[in-house]
Amino acid sequence: MVHVVLTRLLAAVPTLLGVMVILFITLRLLPGDPTAAMLGGAEATPETIAALEAQFGLDRPVGEQFLMFMGDVLTLDLGTSYATRQPVGVMISQQIGHTLQLAGAAAVISAVAGIVLGSLAAIRRDGWLDAGIRVLSLVNTAMPSFWLGLLLIMAFAFGLGWFPATGTGSLAHLILPAVTLGLSAAGTVTRIVRNSVLEVLGENYVTALHAKGLRARTVVAVHVLRNAVIPTVTVVGIQLGALVAGSVIVETVFTRQGIGQTLVQAINGQDYPVIQGVVLVIAVIYVAINIVVDISYSAIDPRVRATVAR
Amino acid sequence: MATALAAPARSPLRLRMPRLSTSRVTFAVAVVWLAIVAAAALIPGLLGPGDPAALDPSQVLTAPGEQALLGTDHYGRSVLTLLVHGARTALVIGLAATALGLVLGGWFGLLAGYLGGWVDMLVGRVVDMLMCFPGVLLALVIASGLGASTTNLIIAVGISAAPGFARVMRGQVLSVRSRLYVEAARSMGFGSGRIIVCHVLPNALAPSAVLATVTVGTSIVAAASLSFLGLGVRSDVPDWGQLLSMGQPYLASAWWISTFPGVVLTLTVIAVSLVGDWLRDRMDSD
Numbered sequence: 148m149v150h151v152v153l154t155r156l157l158a159a160v161p162t163l164l165g166v167m168v169i170l171f172i173t174l175r176l177l178p179g180d181p182t183a184a185m186l187g188g189a190e191a192t193p194e195t196i197a198a199l200e201a202q203f204g205l206d207r208p209v210g211e212q213f214l215m216f217m218g219d220v221l222t223l224d225l226g227t228s229y230a231t232r233q234p235v236g237v238m239i240s241q242q243i244g245h246t247l248q249l250a251g252a253a254a255v256i257s258a259v260a261g262i263v264l265g266s267l268a269a270i271r272r273d274g275w276l277d278a279g280i281r282v283l284s285l286v287n288t289a290m291p292s293f294w295l296g297l298l299l300i301m302a303f304a305f306g307l308g309w310f311p312a313t314g315t316g317s318l319a320h321l322i323l324p325a326v327t328l329g330l331s332a333a334g335t336v337t338r339i340v341r342n343s344v345l346e347v348l349g350e351n352y353v354t355a356l357h358a359k360g361l362r363a364r365t366v367v368a369v370h371v372l373r374n375a376v377i378p379t380v381t382v383v384g385i386q387l388g389a390l391v392a393g394s395v396i397v398e399t400v401f402t403r404q405g406i407g408q409t410l411v412q413a414i415n416g417q418d419y420p421v422i423q424g425v426v427l428v429i430a431v432i433y434v435a436i437n438i439v440v441d442i443s444y445s446a447i448d449p450r451v452r453a454t455v456a457r
Numbered sequence: 458m459a460t461a462l463a464a465p466a467r468s469p470l471r472l473r474m475p476r477l478s479t480s481r482v483t484f485a486v487a488v489v490w491l492a493i494v495a496a497a498a499l500i501p502g503l504l505g506p507g508d509p510a511a512l513d514p515s516q517v518l519t520a521p522g523e524q525a526l527l528g529t530d531h532y533g534r535s536v537l538t539l540l541v542h543g544a545r546t547a548l549v550i551g552l553a554a555t556a557l558g559l560v561l562g563g564w565f566g567l568l569a570g571y572l573g574g575w576v577d578m579l580v581g582r583v584v585d586m587l588m589c590f591p592g593v594l595l596a597l598v599i600a601s602g603l604g605a606s607t608t609n610l611i612i613a614v615g616i617s618a619a620p621g622f623a624r625v626m627r628g629q630v631l632s633v634r635s636r637l638y639v640e641a642a643r644s645m646g647f648g649s650g651r652i653i654v655c656h657v658l659p660n661a662l663a664p665s666a667v668l669a670t671v672t673v674g675t676s677i678v679a680a681a682s683l684s685f686l687g688l689g690v691r692s693d694v695p696d697w698g699q700l701l702s703m704g705q706p707y708l709a710s711a712w713w714i715s716t717f718p719g720v721v722l723t724l725t726v727i728a729v730s731l732v733g734d735w736l737r738d739r740m741d742s743d
Contacts, residue, residue, distance in 0.1 A: 165586035173602040289726035291678045293685045294701060294719040297708060301716075305709040312708075392592040396682055400705075411686055414601040426598055430589045 151445060155438045166430045167220060171213055174419045203229070203420075220427065226420035230413070235424035239406055243428070245315055246405035249324055249397065250390040256329025257336050257390075258383045264333070265340025266375070270367060272345065280337065287334035292393055296327040296400035315404040324401045328393050332386045339382045343375040350374075377444065384440030388433035484735050487728035494725055497544035507535060509542040509695045521713050528713035530703065536717050542695040543718070547677050547725065550611055554676040557615025559669050562622025567661070569623070570630025571653055580623060587620040593679050600688040607690045610683060614676045625668050629661040636660070663740045670733035674726040681722060697722045 191199075200206040204215055219226060225235035268280040303323060304312035310323050347353065348371060356366045395407035402408070406425050413421035496503065521528040527536040569580035587595060595617040603609035633639065634657060642652050681698030683689050690696045697718040704714030 161582065162585050162589060165582065166589050169586060169590075170598065173598050285727055285730065286723065289674065289678070289723050289730060290719075291681050291685070291698070291701075291722065293682060294715075294722065297701070297705060297715050297719065301708050301712055389591040392590075392594045395594070395597070396685065399686060410597075414597070415687055417601075422598070422601055426590070426594060429591070429594060433591050434589055 152438075152442055155441055159434050159438060163431065163434060164217075167217060167427065168213075170423050170426060171216055174423055175209070175212065203227070216423075225424035225427070228413075228418055228421050230416045230418045230421070235420050238409060238421065239424055239428055242404060242406045242409050245403065246391060246394050246398070246407060248321065249328060249394050249403070249405060250387060252321055252325035253328035253332065253390050253393075254383060254387045256325055257332040257386060258379070260329065260333040261336025261383070262340050262372075262379060265337040265379075266344050266367065266372060268337065268341045269344035269348065280341075284334035284337050287330060290331075291396075292327055292331040293396050293400045295330060296324070296397055299323050299327055300400075313402040320401075320403070324397050324403055327400070328390055328397045331393060331397075332390060335386065336379065336382055340375065340379050343378040344371060347371045347374045381440055381444060384436055384443070388436040391429050391432050483731060487731040490724055490728045491732065494544050494548065494728075497541045498548045499545075501542045501545065507538050509534065509538045510693065527717050528711065530700070530714050531707060531711070536700070536713060539695050539700055540697065540717060540721055543697045543700060546607065546690060546694055546696045547680075547722070550607065550614065550680045551673040551677040551729075553611045554614035554618060554680070555669050555672045557611065558618030558672060558676075559622050559665060561616065562619035562624075563626045563665055565619075566623035566626030567630055567653065567658060570627040570661075571634055571649070571657060577627070580627070584620045584623050587617075590617070593617070593682050596679055596683060597686070597688065600683055605688050605691070607694060610680050610689055613683065613688075614679045617679070618672050618676060621672070622665055622668060625664050626661060629664050630657055633657050633661045667733060667737045667740060670736055671730060674729035674733070677722065677726055677729075 197206070204212060207215070216226075223236065225239070227233065228235055228238060231238070264280050264283070268277045271277050300312045300323065303309045310319050312323075314320050344367075353366060353371060356370055357363070394405055395410055397403070398405045398407035399411050406428065409421060410425040412418075413425065501509075519529040521536075527540065529535055530539070565580050565583075569577040590598065596613040599616055600609055600613035603612060639652060639656050642656050647655075680689065681696075681701065684696055684698030685702040689699055692699070700718040701715050701722070704711065704716075704718075707714050
């Protein structure tokens with residue numbers, strides 16, 4: 148087991164280094180003038196611009212800038228915001244709680260909706276319920292999450308007045324964004340659950356359980372779902388990482404605090420260190436979740452454990 | 458839900474017949490819808506009369522009705538005209554980004570699958586790295602590096618679609634490479650270039666073609682999302698995603714500004730994915 152964990156962690160190191168290279172190339176080498184963004188449109192003498200460039204190390208050769216960036220990140224220093232002059236690490240740590248709360252709630256919603264709808268569709272295979280769920284998941288995947296969010300705001304905030312349309316804080320503020328984000332991933336989970344339940348339903352031991360005289364409901368609830376859960380764990384786990392990224396859009400729709408909002412503000416202000424920092428944090432979370440999913444996968448399924456151990 | 462559970466199981470025979478025809482009908486509807494969108498993109502003047510940029514202060518925020526079929530926005534522009542003219546932006550971005558992703562990803566996937574060895578490893582690692590940016594994040598980073606414009610949006614969305622194509626193409630090339638006809642071509646002394654272009658590529662293209670149809674839809678969604686975040690097309694180019702987000706401040710008073718572009722966008726993406734399903738079924742049966 149320790150061996151599995153270590154191999155997975157070591158394999159992630161070059162990948163994350165590559166992520167940093169990609170970030171550096173896209174944000175530093177592409178056209179765009181960071182000093183203009185720092186000045187925010189104000190007129191400045193060449194001396195001021197030179198001083199700013201020296202302060203942020205932008206006057207050094209590209210290779211040296213890259214090494215500085217890598218060195219900083221490895222010592223957990225994500226740099227300083229051009230706009231607020233605050234350390235990026237501090238900005239992120241102040242906001243990330245809101246985002247993780249949103250992504251966590253959304254993951255629960257997508258898992259519950261996906262498992263319920265997916266198993267119903269599988270049990271009533273080819274019936275109208277299955278067809279209905281298929282149409283729902285088709286519409287669901289075709290809808291941009293911000294559009295779903297706007298619809299929910301129209302219905303539940305302006306129409307019924309149940310929840311606030313925007314803001315952060317109470318549980319009521321969390322519900323609409325979490326449902327938006329959760330539903331945006333529910334279609335995928337539903338499809339996977341349906342497939343894996345169908346697969347398990349075809350197994351010999353399920354036929355044996357029916358033959359034994361167990362009620363169909365017991366067979367599904369006790370035996371089928373437990374075995375169908377493994378692919379679901381993988382999907383929900385990987386989705387959780389994607390949900391953190393999806394929060395960028397959902398937080399903007401609901402003007403909710405979080406690293407997504409921080410990222411969008413940084414993009415609009417061309418605040419490259421903040422963009423870099425937030426994207427790097429999201430990528431690290433995504434990779435970390437993937438590793439955890441891989442490991443828990445082998446913990447849940449004895450067959451996988453056996454193969455890896457060998 | 459309770460009634461659904463209690464519904465008696467139907468005989469498979471009774472279900473087969475209508476389902477076949479429903480799928481044909483939905484496919485036909487999808488094709489008709491895409492034809493309308495394509496017509497709007499090619500000759501916008503036909504379906505959406507008037508100038509999309511025409512401002513009319515006397516018509517600001519008119520509700521859908523006789524004055525304006527789908528209402529007007531806060532500048533007094535007709536929502537219908539804006540939607541019709543936005544079709545071109547959506548289709549151009551969807552198709553161009555997909556083409557870029559297919560060519561870029563497909564090419565590297567082809568090389569990786571055919572050559573194997575260190576090329577395969579290198580491409581595999583780069584794909585892994587790009588896949589570390591979940592969702593629209595990669596497109597978002599590229600678009601924010603390049604700046605907001607239609608071309609940059611296409612580049613951003615296209616590059617972020619490339620890793621998927623690279624994976625699919627590599628997998629398919631691996632299986633085609635070991636087929637007998639490839640070996641025959643090699644034993645006849647053909648060079649690698651000729652074998653790749655004439656024998657491997659045509660036979661490995663099908664899964665990528667199916668992925669490409671799906672990607673047209675996801676690219677339209679991704680581009681709309683970037684538009685929503687302010688990284689989309691210039692504000693004078695009519696665009697569904699932009700119109701959707703412009704309507705957000707008016708959700709409570711003028712629901713039609715956001716609702717119609719949302720519906721049109723969703724219908725188009727659904728239609729594209731139905732056509733993709735049809736294509737996949739076709740390719741599978743071959």
